Amino acid sequence: MADYHTLIVGAGFSGIGAAVNLDKAGLADYLIVEAGDGVGGTWFWNRYPGVAVDIPSFSYQFSFEQSPNWSRTYAPGRELRAYAEHCVDKYRLRSRIRFNVEVSGAVFDGDENVWRVELNTGEIITARFLVNASGVLTIPKLPDIDGVDSFSGVTMHTARWDHTQDLTGKRVAIIGTGATAVQVIPEIAPIVQQLTVFQRTPIWCFPKFDVPLPTAARWAMRVPGGRTVHRLLSQAYVEFTFPLAAQYFTVNPFAKRADAAGRAYLRREVRDPVLRDKLTPRYAVGCKRPGFHNTYLSTFNRDNVTLVTEPIDKITGSGVATADGTTYDVDVLILATGFKVMDVDAMTFDITGPSGQTLSAFWEEHRMQAYEGVSIPGFPNYFTVMGPYGYVGSSYFALIEAQTHHLVRCIAQADRRAAHRVEVRQEANDRYFAEMMRKRHRQIFWQDSCTNANSYYFDRNGDVPLRPASTPEAYWRSRSFDLDDYRFTG
Structure with missing residues (x-):
């Protein structure tokens, strides 16, 4: 039994x-x-x-x-x-x-x-x-990079974040620009000395209607039917922006216009045209899950943030070396490489x-x-x-x-x-x-x-x-x- x-x-x-x-x-x-x-x-x-x-x-x-x-x-x-x-x-x-x-x-x-x-x-x-x-x-997925285990500083994957580490005033490198990095980068950029972001493939990023819920909205969720109305409106938005856009792409004209909206957001958020071009995906919206954040793109305007698109050659004891022979010395290595x-x-x-x-x-x-x-x-x-x-x-x-x-x-x-x-x-x-x-x-x-x-x-x-x-x-x-x-x- x-x-x-x-x-x-x-x-x-x-x-x-x-x-x-x-x-x-x-x-x-x-x-x-x-x-x-x-x-x-x-x-x-x-x-x-x-x-x-x-x-x-x-x-x-x-x-x-x-x-x-x-x-x-x-x-x-x-x-x-x-x-x-x-x-x-x-x-x-x-x-x-x-x-x-x-x-x-x-x-x-x-x-x-x-x-x-x-x-x-x-x-x-x-x-x-x-x-x-x-x-x-x-x-957690570790990057397939030579020497990833040899870094002598602090290494942590975003899925196993070590909150005992204080990043204030540190030289930090982050590998990856996926959905997790979109959330991490704007949070740590204001406190670190230098943030170097290593990007293999840029991500489409869109604004996020992320606001505190006012008292009236919270009250409405407690009255009969209030939560159902909120959920139905939310479900319609979610369904329209991904399943209907990605799963029915060939018959959904809206999905084909999303690229233009993404480029317009990039133009508003990133001042430097060269940097903006590096952050512009060369694939259609929906090929990979897009990011939603209100300050991710504008964070790259900061003087202490550097975007590196040169392929990584190896990780050394002191930092990250790229294929063009440049070595970026860092104190903390963050792996935002997903799962x-x-x-x-x-x-x-x-x-x-x-x-x-x-x-x-x-x-x-x-x-x-x-x-x-x-x-x-x-x-x-x-x-x-x-x-x-x-x-x-x-x-x-x-x-x-x-x-x-x-x-x-x-x-x-x-x-x-x-x-x-x-x-x-x-x-x-x-x-x-x-x-x-x-x-x-x-x-x-x-x-x-x-x-x-x-x-x-x-x-x-x-x-x-x-x-x-x-x-x-x-x-x-x-x-x-x-x-x-x-x-x-x-």
Whole structure:
């Protein structure tokens, strides 16, 4: 007999959402294991200066637990951590979470029809069902630069920020100009002696309507229907600016005008035309996720900020050397190089099916794919929240709610049928993957300019495992997919 009915890996918002939906379905025999000593996932680990959501707060929350306590239209990271703590306490999840526990690997026992999950403590936990809620913004990605480990000063990745380090008056280098760097650079530039920013690919950046919420707005969120109105308006904005723009690029004329808006913002913010040209992307808006910030671009006007676009040759004991022979001596090296996202290496632990094949090997052989982004053939009783072709690009909370509803439908049906195994049928998976391939031509990613974007959306096969759909479609399908697409046995 299994130790638990369901084991959930990760106590971020994906794990919290899965647990709440399991409780609602009366499937309360579960355990959550979490590598950190707190909840919140991405928002627990990422505490760099300026960390905040890049989607309006009204959309970046569960639809069933809408907070009236956001201080701004775009909440800072500390409020997301507080919101995670609130959800865990309100829904009484804390007693079913084990902190400071990492999963080393999981193997499906075909004789007993259970997952045997090895922890870093040396324990083996068994569970009928395994839910991987460890997310994609999990494993910090180190730059592939010679000597990155040889720097004698302070090195830190933005996802593991060391707040004991005081940057005041220091010479600081930051590698990367993605979404994280867009938030960090304006925060630290005023206090450091010199900030050298190493840019490989510029990012499209747009203004952000980030303002404190007035008392009247907070009051409106507490009256009946107030939060629903705020959320609907926010959802419409989010849907219009990414899923509809990126997933339906070929039929959406607005998306094709975004480049002009980005260039106009650059002209307003950056005085030096040479610098402005260096900060101008050579790819269409949407090839990679754009940044939203009100002072990122103007920060490069500061005398103590230098933008370097020459390729990095190596990192030395004292700083960063570029291909033109210049060495930039620095005291602190910040790696704003993101995460392993669309990559089999992004998996935090090995998953081995009953045939002995690992999930990473399956994806290496067959390309990244998953039925509705949730299930993979050959891996029974296993579900993932952030699987390939699940995410449409809007709020992660929309994804979490759709995916957890899908997997709970499967688990509940297995219990009703007293089935030992539930596994997506190969023909259903093939049909879904073919649909993704058939529809992807309308996405922005397949335009010629995207080859210059260096976007993490692309995996090593050149695929973009994002779902070419709208949020309402993904939400509806999680509630209407044919359960006969799964095989229930035993």
